[in-house]
Every structure is written in C-alpha cells, then in structure tokens.
Amino acid sequence: MSSNDYSVLWLEEVDSTNNYLKEWLRQEPLEEGTTVVVDYQVRGRGQRGNGWSSEKGKNLLFSLLLYPKRIKVNEQFILSRIASLAVKRVLDRFTDDIRIKWPNDIYWKEKKIAGMLIENDLLRGEITRSVVGIGINVNQQSFPDELPNPASLWQITGMEHDRVKLLEVFLQEFFSLYGGLRERLWEGNEKLTEFDVGQTRSRDRVRGRHDSGGELDVEWIRWHEGQREAIYTAYMSSLYRKEGYHWYEDHNGRFQAAIQEVMPSGHLVLRTLDRGEVRCYAFKEVAYVNP
Ligand code: BTN
Secondary structure (H helix, E strand, C coil), X not given: CCCCCCCEEEEEEECCHHHHHHHHXXXXXXXXXXXXXXXXXXXXXXXXXXXXXXXXXXXEEEEEEECCCCCEHHHCHHHHHHHHHHHHHHHHCCCCCEEEECCCEEEECCEEEEEEEEEEEEECCEEEXXXXXXXXXXXXXXXXXXXXXXXXXXXXXXXXXXXXXXXXXXXXXHHHHXXXXXXXHHHXXXXXXXXXXXXXXXXXXXXXXXXXXXXXXXXXXXXXXHHHHHHHHHHHHCECCCCCCEEEEECCEEEEEEEEEECCCCCEEEEECCCCCEEEECCCCCEECCC
C-alpha cells in the first residue's frame, strides 16, 4: 500500500463514521485501509458512551479499517499507541506542545485537540478486525461552552488547514508504524516492498527473509519485537504528565503519583508519592485531577 493507495470515501453526512464503516462491512468485504471521512456526524460517538460534537465541514472525522495479525487481546493497546502517535506526528508539524493523555486523548497543553474510539472484534483471543475512529479539531474556531477543554489547530496556529492533506499525512504516519503488524508481512508477498518497515531494520533484509521461504523465523521475530519496542518507547515519551508527581483520583479518593508504565494491555501503572505503592488501573478506573 503506497501513500496514494488508501481507499478513502469522503461523505457529506453520516450518523457516525464508525457505524457507517461497520454497516458497510456487513454488506460487502472491504480492504484493510478503507477509510470513511465525513464533513458532519449527526451522532458522533466518543468514549464512555459520550457524544463527539464537531462543526460541519471544519474538522477531520474519520474511521479506518484494519485487519491486524496476531495481536492478542491483552496486547490490543498497541493499536491505540500507533493511532495516538500518528495523530501526534501530524500535529507535531505545527506545535511542540502535543502530548498523548492516557489512554489515547491528544492534548495541546491542557486542552484536548483530538480523540479516538477504537472498536475491535475478537476471535480466539486475538483481534480480527479493528475500526479506528478519529476526530481531530482542525478549523473550528469556537466550541460550545459545555465542552470541558477543547482546542483546535486553528486556535493554535491562527490559520485554516487543508483537511485532505492532514488526512494524507496521518495515513502515512499510521501505516509506517503499523506496517510491521500487517498480515502481508507474514505472507511475505511483494506488497512488503511498499511499506516503510525499516524503522529498526532495513526493508531489504526483512523482505529477503520472507523471499527465502516466508517462514516465521528468529530474525523476523527480533525485528517484530524491535518494532513494538520502538512504538512503546515513542508512546511513553509522548505521554502527558510523564514526568513528576501529579494528582489522580480512584474510587478511594485523591492521591499524588507518577506514571511508571503503560502495560501492553493498556493498563496505567502509577507509583504513589506517599508510600511508593504501585497501582494498576484499567481505563475509567482512575481520573487525572487538576490541583
Ligand atoms: C473521545 O475522545 O471521546 C473519542 C472521540 C472519537 C470521535 C471520532 S470522530 C470519527 C469517529 N466516529 C465517531 O462516531 N467517533 C469517532
């Protein structure tokens, strides 16, 4: 899949691009990388059953279809890491202040500029299909008061941005990170040459291995682990509040802690300030608190 090869459908209005893509899939088989973009969502969906509101024609609202290979349920957070990093890399072109707020909110300083809703289908403990829905606030100049802390690229840069170009950059960034997890790498077919799989090793080396039999071997496993590790490290170093102690709240109350790790499952591991206790949280079990 080259950078111009993504199958992108740009629509005027749907209820939610995640819903639209899933409904479309019920009607016909779709290729990995199929992307649905829309100018306006009537019922945009956010995390925790919330909505996602966005002014018509201003922002980037899209869903991307994936068929990941050999990602176990307890490692599924890798897709969140990749999608968050790709959004961050798009926005890094305009400002130095983009961070990923665990699990996958994209922040500019103390404000949210993008969010994502990833819906995975599972079979026998592995992800078979993923719909990655992303909303990036691009050209919206003001937001309804009820939104807690929104920001847009327009507010940061004072100018309009081309949504088509931003989407293109996103897809390039996404697939350069995701390449190592793709099915075609396992099949060892020629498509491999079209990906940038060379972040930790050269493309020819990986291809050569597959050309010589297409078998999973030690060399390949090492490369694959290296790719994952690079993604883990990039995610960790992009985290909001990654340094120092900050306030959090769980069902027992407020406490100060430092981020120790984000596990492959996506659990957040915090180390408390008072007793150095290590606590592990799933999404929704802990909240960031502003002092
Ligand atoms: C969140 O942070 O709450 C997640 C927001 C996800 C919004 C995007 S917009 C495109 C896609 N379609 C949806 O209905 N939701 C996601």
